[in-house]
Amino acid sequence: MEEKDNKQHSENSEFSNLVSPLVTEGQQFYQTLNGVKDDWHDKAADNFRHEVSDHLFRVTSEYINGVDEIEQRLNIAVEEAKKLTSWKAGSGGWLSITDIGMLVDRGLSRLIMKRDDYRF
Amino acid sequence: MSEGAFVRNKEVFKRLIEAIDSFVCRNKENVQKVDDFVFEKENELKKIKELLEQRLVEAQHKLQSCLMEQAICHQRIEYDDEGNRIKPNCSSENNAVMKAQRQEKFARNALNEMNELLRYVEKFVREYYHKRDNFMQLLENKLPADQANLNKHSEIVQQYVNTLIRKNGRKRQ
Numbered sequence: 001m002e003e004k005d006n007k008q009h010s011e012n013s014e015f016s017n018l019v020s021p022l023v024t025e026g027q028q029f030y031q032t033l034n035g036v037k038d039d040w041h042d043k044a045a046d047n048f049r050h051e052v053s054d055h056l057f058r059v060t061s062e063y064i065n066g067v068d069e070i071e072q073r074l075n076i077a078v079e080e081a082k083k084l085t086s087w088k089a090g091s092g093g094w095l096s097i098t099d100i101g102m103l104v105d106r107g108l109s110r111l112i113m114k115r116d117d118y119r120f
Numbered sequence: 121m122s123e124g125a126f127v128r129n130k131e132v133f134k135r136l137i138e139a140i141d142s143f144v145c146r147n148k149e150n151v152q153k154v155d156d157f158v159f160e161k162e163n164e165l166k167k168i169k170e171l172l173e174q175r176l177v178e179a180q181h182k183l184q185s186c187l188m189e190q191a192i193c194h195q196r197i198e199y200d201d202e203g204n205r206i207k208p209n210c211s212s213e214n215n216a217v218m219k220a221q222r223q224e225k226f227a228r229n230a231l232n233e234m235n236e237l238l239r240y241v242e243k244f245v246r247e248y249y250h251k252r253d254n255f256m257q258l259l260e261n262k263l264p265a266d267q268a269n270l271n272k273h274s275e276i277v278q279q280y281v282n283t284l285i286r287k288n289g290r291k292r293q
Contacts, residue, residue, distance in 0.1 A: 018157055021150050025143055032139035040133075041126040044273055048136075051266060059258045066251035067154050073244045074161035077237055081168040084237075089230040 018071050022064045030057075130281060133274035140267050144259045151252065151259075158245060165241060172231045179227040183220040190217050 015023055033052060083089060193210035200206050 018150075018154050021153075022147065025146050025150065029139055029143045032135060036129075036132045036135055039127065039129040039131075044269070048266065048269070055262070056258060059254050063251050063255035066248050070154070070158060070244060070248040074158065074165075074241065077241050077244075078161055078164050078168075080237055081165050081234060084230045084234050085168060085171055087226075089226065089233070 016068070016071055019064060019068050022060075022067060026060050026064070127277050130274070130277045133270045133277070137267050137270050137274075140263050140270075144263050147255075147259055151256065154252075158248065162241070162245070165238060169231075169234050169238065172227070172234050176224070176227040176231050179220070179224040183217070183224045186213070186216045186220040189213050 033049075037049075190210060190213040193208055193213040196208040196210075198206050198208045
Protein backbone atom coordinates (compact mmCIF):
# COMPACT_ATOMS: atom_id res chain seq x y z
CA MET A 1 0.00 0.00 0.00
CA GLU A 2 2.83 2.36 0.98
CA GLU A 3 4.71 1.42 -2.19
CA LYS A 4 1.58 2.16 -4.22
CA ASP A 5 1.19 5.51 -2.43
CA ASN A 6 4.81 6.44 -3.20
CA LYS A 7 4.44 5.44 -6.84
CA GLN A 8 1.36 7.61 -7.23
CA HIS A 9 2.98 10.50 -5.38
CA SER A 10 5.96 10.35 -7.74
CA GLU A 11 3.63 10.17 -10.76
CA ASN A 12 1.95 13.31 -9.44
CA SER A 13 5.23 15.09 -8.76
CA GLU A 14 4.39 17.63 -11.48
CA PHE A 15 1.87 18.98 -9.00
CA SER A 16 2.58 21.07 -5.94
CA ASN A 17 2.67 19.77 -2.37
CA LEU A 18 -0.88 21.00 -1.88
CA VAL A 19 -2.36 19.53 -5.08
CA SER A 20 -0.47 16.24 -5.28
CA PRO A 21 -2.01 14.55 -2.18
CA LEU A 22 -5.51 15.51 -3.33
CA VAL A 23 -4.91 14.03 -6.79
CA THR A 24 -3.41 10.89 -5.24
CA GLU A 25 -6.41 10.45 -2.91
CA GLY A 26 -8.79 10.82 -5.86
CA GLN A 27 -6.85 8.31 -7.95
CA GLN A 28 -6.69 5.76 -5.12
CA PHE A 29 -10.37 6.16 -4.40
CA TYR A 30 -11.32 5.55 -8.03
CA GLN A 31 -8.93 2.61 -8.23
CA THR A 32 -10.71 1.02 -5.26
CA LEU A 33 -14.04 1.64 -6.96
CA ASN A 34 -12.74 0.13 -10.20
CA GLY A 35 -11.43 -2.85 -8.26
CA VAL A 36 -14.93 -3.81 -7.09
CA LYS A 37 -16.87 -3.00 -10.24
CA ASP A 38 -17.51 -6.67 -11.11
CA ASP A 39 -18.54 -7.60 -7.57
CA TRP A 40 -21.78 -5.67 -7.35
CA HIS A 41 -24.51 -5.25 -9.96
CA ASP A 42 -28.01 -4.09 -9.16
CA LYS A 43 -30.10 -0.94 -9.22
CA ALA A 44 -28.47 0.35 -6.02
CA ALA A 45 -25.03 -0.26 -7.53
CA ASP A 46 -26.03 1.73 -10.61
CA ASN A 47 -27.21 4.61 -8.42
CA PHE A 48 -24.05 4.48 -6.34
CA ARG A 49 -21.84 4.43 -9.44
CA HIS A 50 -23.73 7.36 -10.91
CA GLU A 51 -23.42 9.38 -7.67
CA VAL A 52 -19.75 8.59 -7.21
CA SER A 53 -18.70 8.78 -10.84
CA ASP A 54 -20.43 12.04 -11.59
CA HIS A 55 -21.09 14.07 -8.45
CA LEU A 56 -17.97 13.17 -6.47
CA PHE A 57 -15.75 13.43 -9.52
CA ARG A 58 -17.12 16.86 -10.46
CA VAL A 59 -16.88 18.36 -6.95
CA THR A 60 -13.44 16.86 -6.28
CA SER A 61 -12.05 18.01 -9.64
CA GLU A 62 -13.44 21.51 -9.11
CA TYR A 63 -11.84 21.64 -5.67
CA ILE A 64 -8.46 20.38 -6.91
CA ASN A 65 -8.48 22.92 -9.72
CA GLY A 66 -9.50 25.53 -7.16
CA VAL A 67 -6.49 24.64 -4.99
CA ASP A 68 -4.19 24.78 -8.01
CA GLU A 69 -5.57 28.21 -8.90
CA ILE A 70 -5.48 29.74 -5.42
CA GLU A 71 -1.94 28.47 -4.85
CA GLN A 72 -0.65 30.01 -8.07
CA ARG A 73 -2.63 33.20 -7.60
CA LEU A 74 -1.54 33.78 -3.99
CA ASN A 75 2.10 33.02 -4.81
CA ILE A 76 2.01 35.51 -7.69
CA ALA A 77 0.16 38.07 -5.55
CA VAL A 78 2.81 37.83 -2.82
CA GLU A 79 5.62 38.16 -5.41
CA GLU A 80 3.95 41.27 -6.83
CA ALA A 81 3.29 42.68 -3.35
CA LYS A 82 6.97 42.23 -2.47
CA LYS A 83 7.91 44.27 -5.55
CA LEU A 84 5.78 47.09 -4.16
CA THR A 85 8.01 47.26 -1.08
CA SER A 86 10.95 48.32 -3.25
CA TRP A 87 11.80 52.01 -2.79
CA LYS A 88 11.35 52.50 -6.53
CA ALA A 89 7.80 51.14 -6.38
CA GLY A 90 5.11 53.69 -7.15
CA SER A 91 7.40 55.60 -9.50
CA GLY A 92 5.68 54.21 -12.58
CA GLY A 93 8.26 51.63 -13.66
CA TRP A 94 6.67 48.71 -11.86
CA LEU A 95 4.20 46.16 -13.15
CA SER A 96 0.77 47.66 -13.80
CA ILE A 97 -2.28 46.18 -12.17
CA THR A 98 -3.56 45.02 -15.58
CA ASP A 99 -0.36 43.01 -15.95
CA ILE A 100 -0.90 41.60 -12.50
CA GLY A 101 -4.39 40.51 -13.50
CA MET A 102 -3.01 38.82 -16.61
CA LEU A 103 -0.25 37.16 -14.62
CA VAL A 104 -2.65 35.94 -12.01
CA ASP A 105 -4.95 34.42 -14.64
CA ARG A 106 -2.11 32.82 -16.58
CA GLY A 107 -1.97 29.07 -16.90
CA LEU A 108 -4.98 28.35 -14.74
CA SER A 109 -7.97 26.01 -14.98
CA ARG A 110 -6.07 22.95 -16.17
CA LEU A 111 -8.06 19.80 -15.53
CA ILE A 112 -5.98 17.73 -13.15
CA MET A 113 -8.26 14.72 -12.66
CA LYS A 114 -8.82 13.13 -16.04
CA ARG A 115 -12.34 11.77 -16.00
CA ASP A 116 -11.79 8.84 -18.38
CA ASP A 117 -8.82 7.53 -16.40
CA TYR A 118 -10.87 6.99 -13.26
CA ARG A 119 -14.28 6.00 -14.58
CA PHE A 120 -16.04 3.65 -12.18
CA MET B 121 -33.11 -8.26 -2.29
CA SER B 122 -34.45 -6.55 -5.37
CA GLU B 123 -34.94 -8.40 -8.62
CA GLY B 124 -31.74 -8.66 -10.68
CA ALA B 125 -29.51 -8.02 -7.67
CA PHE B 126 -26.01 -9.35 -7.97
CA VAL B 127 -23.32 -9.29 -5.32
CA ARG B 128 -20.41 -11.57 -6.11
CA ASN B 129 -18.54 -10.71 -2.96
CA LYS B 130 -20.27 -9.30 0.11
CA GLU B 131 -16.95 -7.74 1.19
CA VAL B 132 -17.50 -5.17 -1.58
CA PHE B 133 -19.47 -2.93 0.82
CA LYS B 134 -16.81 -3.12 3.50
CA ARG B 135 -14.15 -2.12 0.95
CA LEU B 136 -16.24 0.75 -0.36
CA ILE B 137 -17.03 2.00 3.15
CA GLU B 138 -13.32 1.87 4.05
CA ALA B 139 -12.41 3.65 0.81
CA ILE B 140 -14.87 6.43 1.62
CA ASP B 141 -13.55 6.64 5.19
CA SER B 142 -10.00 7.01 3.97
CA PHE B 143 -11.00 9.51 1.25
CA VAL B 144 -12.91 11.67 3.75
CA CYS B 145 -10.32 11.50 6.53
CA ARG B 146 -7.23 12.18 4.41
CA ASN B 147 -8.91 14.89 2.38
CA LYS B 148 -10.03 16.74 5.51
CA GLU B 149 -6.32 16.88 6.42
CA ASN B 150 -5.46 18.00 2.89
CA VAL B 151 -8.09 20.77 3.03
CA GLN B 152 -6.63 21.92 6.36
CA LYS B 153 -3.18 22.20 4.74
CA VAL B 154 -4.64 24.34 1.95
CA ASP B 155 -6.48 26.52 4.50
CA ASP B 156 -3.19 27.00 6.39
CA PHE B 157 -1.47 27.98 3.14
CA VAL B 158 -4.20 30.53 2.30
CA PHE B 159 -4.07 31.94 5.85
CA GLU B 160 -0.26 32.22 5.71
CA LYS B 161 -0.28 34.01 2.33
CA GLU B 162 -3.08 36.36 3.39
CA ASN B 163 -1.06 37.19 6.50
CA GLU B 164 2.04 37.84 4.40
CA LEU B 165 0.02 40.21 2.19
CA LYS B 166 -1.48 41.92 5.26
CA LYS B 167 2.02 42.54 6.65
CA ILE B 168 3.18 44.00 3.31
CA LYS B 169 0.14 46.30 3.28
CA GLU B 170 0.93 47.44 6.84
CA LEU B 171 4.52 48.16 5.77
CA LEU B 172 3.31 50.23 2.80
CA GLU B 173 0.85 52.12 5.05
CA GLN B 174 3.67 52.82 7.48
CA ARG B 175 5.84 54.09 4.61
CA LEU B 176 3.10 56.44 3.44
CA VAL B 177 2.67 57.83 6.97
CA GLU B 178 6.44 58.35 7.23
CA ALA B 179 6.53 59.99 3.77
CA GLN B 180 3.67 62.31 4.81
CA HIS B 181 5.48 63.26 8.02
CA LYS B 182 8.66 63.88 6.08
CA LEU B 183 6.77 66.09 3.60
CA GLN B 184 5.15 68.07 6.44
CA SER B 185 8.53 68.60 8.02
CA CYS B 186 10.09 69.71 4.71
CA LEU B 187 7.18 72.10 4.04
CA MET B 188 7.66 73.62 7.49
CA GLU B 189 11.38 74.11 6.91
CA GLN B 190 10.61 75.66 3.52
CA ALA B 191 8.10 78.06 5.11
CA ILE B 192 10.60 79.06 7.82
CA CYS B 193 13.23 79.65 5.13
CA HIS B 194 10.92 81.89 3.11
CA GLN B 195 10.17 83.97 6.22
CA ARG B 196 13.86 84.54 6.85
CA ILE B 197 15.00 88.13 6.44
CA GLU B 198 18.30 88.43 4.59
CA TYR B 199 20.34 91.36 3.31
CA ASP B 200 23.04 91.66 0.68
CA ASP B 201 26.46 93.23 1.25
CA GLU B 202 25.03 96.69 0.58
CA GLY B 203 22.31 96.26 3.18
CA ASN B 204 19.44 95.74 0.73
CA ARG B 205 16.81 93.21 1.72
CA ILE B 206 16.91 90.16 -0.55
CA LYS B 207 14.87 87.02 -0.99
CA PRO B 208 16.35 84.21 1.10
CA ASN B 209 17.99 81.38 -0.78
CA CYS B 210 15.73 78.37 -0.09
CA SER B 211 16.84 76.17 -2.99
CA SER B 212 17.90 73.28 -0.73
CA GLU B 213 14.57 73.48 1.20
CA ASN B 214 12.66 73.64 -2.12
CA ASN B 215 14.55 70.62 -3.41
CA ALA B 216 13.85 68.76 -0.18
CA VAL B 217 10.12 69.53 -0.56
CA MET B 218 10.12 68.30 -4.17
CA LYS B 219 11.92 65.11 -3.16
CA ALA B 220 9.54 64.53 -0.24
CA GLN B 221 6.52 65.18 -2.48
CA ARG B 222 7.86 62.62 -4.95
CA GLN B 223 8.44 60.07 -2.18
CA GLU B 224 4.95 60.68 -0.79
CA LYS B 225 3.47 60.19 -4.26
CA PHE B 226 5.41 56.93 -4.76
CA ALA B 227 4.34 55.64 -1.35
CA ARG B 228 0.70 56.53 -2.09
CA ASN B 229 0.88 54.86 -5.55
CA ALA B 230 2.43 51.72 -4.04
CA LEU B 231 -0.32 51.54 -1.41
CA ASN B 232 -3.00 52.05 -4.07
CA GLU B 233 -1.45 49.23 -6.10
CA MET B 234 -1.40 47.05 -3.01
CA ASN B 235 -5.07 47.75 -2.31
CA GLU B 236 -5.92 46.88 -5.92
CA LEU B 237 -3.92 43.66 -5.60
CA LEU B 238 -5.75 42.81 -2.36
CA ARG B 239 -9.11 43.31 -4.09
CA TYR B 240 -8.03 40.65 -6.65
CA VAL B 241 -6.87 38.39 -3.82
CA GLU B 242 -10.17 38.77 -1.92
CA LYS B 243 -12.05 37.78 -5.08
CA PHE B 244 -9.78 34.77 -5.67
CA VAL B 245 -10.04 33.62 -2.05
CA ARG B 246 -13.86 33.94 -2.19
CA GLU B 247 -13.85 31.76 -5.34
CA TYR B 248 -11.64 29.22 -3.58
CA TYR B 249 -13.85 29.09 -0.49
CA HIS B 250 -16.92 28.49 -2.65
CA LYS B 251 -15.25 25.38 -4.13
CA ARG B 252 -13.96 24.39 -0.69
CA ASP B 253 -17.47 24.61 0.79
CA ASN B 254 -18.81 22.31 -1.94
CA PHE B 255 -15.99 19.84 -1.31
CA MET B 256 -16.52 19.94 2.48
CA GLN B 257 -20.24 19.38 1.91
CA LEU B 258 -19.26 16.26 -0.01
CA LEU B 259 -16.88 15.08 2.73
CA GLU B 260 -19.09 15.90 5.69
CA ASN B 261 -22.61 15.22 4.39
CA LYS B 262 -22.80 13.47 1.04
CA LEU B 263 -20.22 10.71 1.51
CA PRO B 264 -21.33 9.79 5.07
CA ALA B 265 -24.88 9.45 3.65
CA ASP B 266 -23.51 7.18 0.89
CA GLN B 267 -21.71 5.18 3.56
CA ALA B 268 -24.97 4.75 5.50
CA ASN B 269 -26.63 3.46 2.29
CA LEU B 270 -23.77 1.03 1.74
CA ASN B 271 -24.17 -0.18 5.32
CA LYS B 272 -27.86 -0.74 4.67
CA HIS B 273 -27.08 -2.73 1.50
CA SER B 274 -24.46 -4.69 3.39
CA GLU B 275 -27.05 -5.62 6.06
CA ILE B 276 -29.59 -6.63 3.39
CA VAL B 277 -27.02 -8.83 1.68
CA GLN B 278 -26.04 -10.36 5.03
CA GLN B 279 -29.72 -11.10 5.80
CA TYR B 280 -30.11 -12.67 2.37
CA VAL B 281 -27.01 -14.83 2.91
CA ASN B 282 -28.32 -15.87 6.37
CA THR B 283 -31.68 -16.82 4.84
CA LEU B 284 -29.92 -18.93 2.18
CA ILE B 285 -27.84 -20.67 4.82
CA ARG B 286 -30.98 -21.45 6.87
CA LYS B 287 -32.80 -22.77 3.75
CA ASN B 288 -29.84 -24.94 2.76
CA GLY B 289 -29.60 -26.21 6.32
CA ARG B 290 -33.28 -27.24 6.28
CA LYS B 291 -32.86 -29.02 2.91
CA ARG B 292 -29.95 -31.04 4.29
CA GLN B 293 -32.06 -32.04 7.32
